[in-house]
Amino acid sequence: MSAARAAHRRTxxxxxxxxxxxxxxxxxxxxxxxAVQQAAHLSTGLLALVLLAAALGMVAGLQAGGxxxxxxxxxxxxxxxxxxxxxxxxxxxxxxxxxxxxTTVLAFGVAHGILDVAANLAAVHCQTDxxxxxMSGLHAAYSIxxxxxxxxxxxxxxxxxxxxxxxxxxxxxxxxxLAVPATRSLRTADRATVRPDTEHRETRPPRPPSRRWWLxxxxxxxxxxxxxxxxxxxxVHLHTLGAPTAASAAAFALYSAAxxxxxxxxxxxxxxxxxxxxxxxxxxxxxxxxxxxxxxxNPALALAGWTALGLGxxxxxxxxxxxxxxxxxxxxxxxxxxxxxxxxxxxALIGALASATTLPTALLLPALLAAAVAALAHRALENTTL
Numbered sequence: 255m256s257a258a259r260a261a262h263r264r265t266x267x268x269x270x271x272x273x274x275x276x277x278x279x280x281x282x283x284x285x286x287x288x289a290v291q292q293a294a295h296l297s298t299g300l301l302a303l304v305l306l307a308a309a310l311g312m313v314a315g316l317q318a319g320g321x322x323x324x325x326x327x328x329x330x331x332x333x334x335x336x337x338x339x340x341x342x343x344x345x346x347x348x349x350x351x352x353x354x355x356x357t358t359v360l361a362f363g364v365a366h367g368i369l370d371v372a373a374n375l376a377a378v379h380c381q382t383d384x385x386x387x388x389m390s391g392l393h394a395a396y397s398i399x400x401x402x403x404x405x406x407x408x409x410x411x412x413x414x415x416x417x418x419x420x421x422x423x424x425x426x427x428x429x430x431x432l433a434v435p436a437t438r439s440l441r442t443a444d445r446a447t448v449r450p451d452t453e454h455r456e457t458r459p460p461r462p463p464s465r466r467w468w469l470x471x472x473x474x475x476x477x478x479x480x481x482x483x484x485x486x487x488x489x490v491h492l493h494t495l496g497a498p499t500a501a502s503a504a505a506f507a508l509y510s511a512a513x514x515x516x517x518x519x520x521x522x523x524x525x526x527x528x529x530x531x532x533x534x535x536x537x538x539x540x541x542x543x544x545x546x547x548x549x550x551x552n553p554a555l556a557l558a559g560w561t562a563l564g565l566g567x568x569x570x571x572x573x574x575x576x577x578x579x580x581x582x583x584x585x586x587x588x589x590x591x592x593x594x595x596x597x598x599x600x601x602a603l604i605g606a607l608a609s610a611t612t613l614p615t616a617l618l619l620p621a622l623l624a625a626a627v628a629a630l631a632h633r634a635l636e637n638t639t640l
Contacts, residue, residue, distance in 0.1 A: 261439070262383045268436050269380055270395045272332060272373050275426045277399025278406070279343055280366070282422050284485075285407030289415035293350045304355050309598050311360040313591050315367020320587025322368070328376050329440045333430060335369030340427040347419030371587050376440060378579030378586070387529075389572040390520030397514035404510075467585060469634050470574050474593025476623035477570045479600030480540070480563055483620045484509040486601035487613070488560045494613060497553035505557055509564035516568025529573040530632040537628035540566025544621040548614050563620065570627060577635055 291301045323331055342362035349355045377392045403422075410418045488505035516536065523532045540563045547559015571593065578589040600620070607616035 258383075262380065264436065265376075265380045265440060266384070266388060266392075268433060268440070269373065269377055269392055271429070271433065272336065272369075273377075273392050273395035274399035274402075275336065275429065276339070276366075276369060276373065277396040277401075278403035279339055279422065279426065281400040281403025282407050282418065283343060283346070283362070285404050286415040286418060290346070290355070293415065294352060294355055296352065296355075300352060304352075304359055307356045308359040308363040308366075309594075311363020312367040312370075312594060313363075315364035315369075316371055316587045316591040316594070317367070318364065319368040319371030320584040323371055323375050323583035323587075328372055328379070329437045331368065331372040332376060332440070333434055333437050335365055335372050336430040337427055338365035339369050340423040340430065341365075342423075344420050344423035344427075347416040347423070367591075370590060371583060374575050374590065375579060375583050375586050378576060381576065387521040387524040387576075389576050390517045390524065390569050393572045394514050394517030394520070394568075397510060397517060401507075401510055401514065404507075466634070467578075467581075467588060468592070469630065470578050470585075470589045471592025473627050473630060473634055474571060474574050474589050475596030476627055477567050477574075477596070478593045479596035479603075479623055480544075480567055480620035482597045482600035483604055483617065484560055484563060487604055487617060491548070491560075491613060491617060492553055492556055495551060495553045495556055497556070501553060501557065505560045508557060508561045512561045512564035513568045516565045517572065520569035520572065524569065524573065529569075529576065530635040533570050533573050533635060534628045534631040536566040536569055537624045537631060538566070541621045541624035541628060544624065545618065548617045548621065563624070567624065567627075570631075573635055 287301070290296075290304075294300075296304065319331065319335070339362065342358055342365050345358040346355070346362055349358045377389055380392075381388045406422070407418065484506055488509060489502040492502035492505050493499075520532065543562020543566065544559045547556040547562070550556065574589060574593075575586060578585040604616045604619060607619060
């Protein structure tokens with residue numbers, strides 16, 4: 255194995271660790287939210303305010319990450335973002351008043367956004383060095399980390415959230431600090447991939463055509479709205495069909511497992527058939543599966559529908575970020591921020607539609623958006639290159 259290939263493999267392993275850790279932190283934070291609410295004696299409205307602060311912080315962090323990220327500075331941004339995120343998780347666990355929570359979750363959101371941009375941009379560079387798709391596999395690491403975090407939260411359900419947040423945060427912070435020498439080596443690798451005749455363009459990436467830029471963001475929002483729907487409404491949907499509590503709770507687990515499996519296979523499929531074809535086919539599976547699951551009154555078909563949604567949409571966001579990454583950090587930040595708007599606003603929008611109509615009718619929205627992704631995939635991704 256050549257020295258360059260070995261260096262690329264080490265970089266991929268390192269980034270896999272960052273994606274795993276990010277997924278675990280976000281899952282632990284989300285799964286123990288009821289305990290956070292109880293410890294600070296928050297009403298539902300005040301909890302919504304705390305979640306809004308986290309969302310605003312994340313959007314600000316995404317934009318800041320887009321401005322700060324440069325190929326040579328990515329190692330520092332990765333380390334700083336990871337240490338800040340894990341440190342904020344510890345602080346959130348110690349916050350038991352509304353002002354303290356608002357402050358810590360705002361900082362948590364900013365750190366999340368910065369680390370998200372840095373990790374995805376580093377992944378784009380690593381994928382370029384590899385010369386073949388690896389982005390889907392790195393995002394699979396995030397999904398696996400989220401599953402591990404959710405499992406950890408379930409196993410430690412009778413342990414105080416403060417203890418869980420502190421232990422998780424300190425463990426992952428220690429791992430980040432131990433990885434600093436390896437992370438610093440990314441600086442050399444990044445500079446080595448910039449040819450002298452393209453150095454200026456790498457430093458100042460050209461702005462993509464505005465229509466293409468926003469199309470990528472809109473498709474990311476459509477995809478992540480489906481994720482938000484699965485997280486917040488899949489169990490409710492199964493419950494309304496008379497499914498047992500365990501089956502209802504399994505809906506999001508099946509969705510997440512299917513997404514992780516799809517992402518693990520996504521790189522090989524993308525290399526064989528191209529991103530537009532893989533994303534389009536997956537979106538058709540997602541739209542068809544969820545539609546069947548929603549219009550039927552059969553809990554088994556409903557579970558299959560949510561599973562199909564996770565499998566079908568698994569490669570969409572990695573492919574969109576790959577396309578955005580070819581235009582630089584600001585494009586990654588903009589597409590990611592637009593996508594998260596769908597994740598954040600989607601569950602509330604579905605709730606409003608369910609109030610005006612019925613829940614099954616409202617849950618057709620993510621299916622329709624998946625169909626839109628299928629229709630627009632080739633237009634958005636037709637020029638995607640490594």
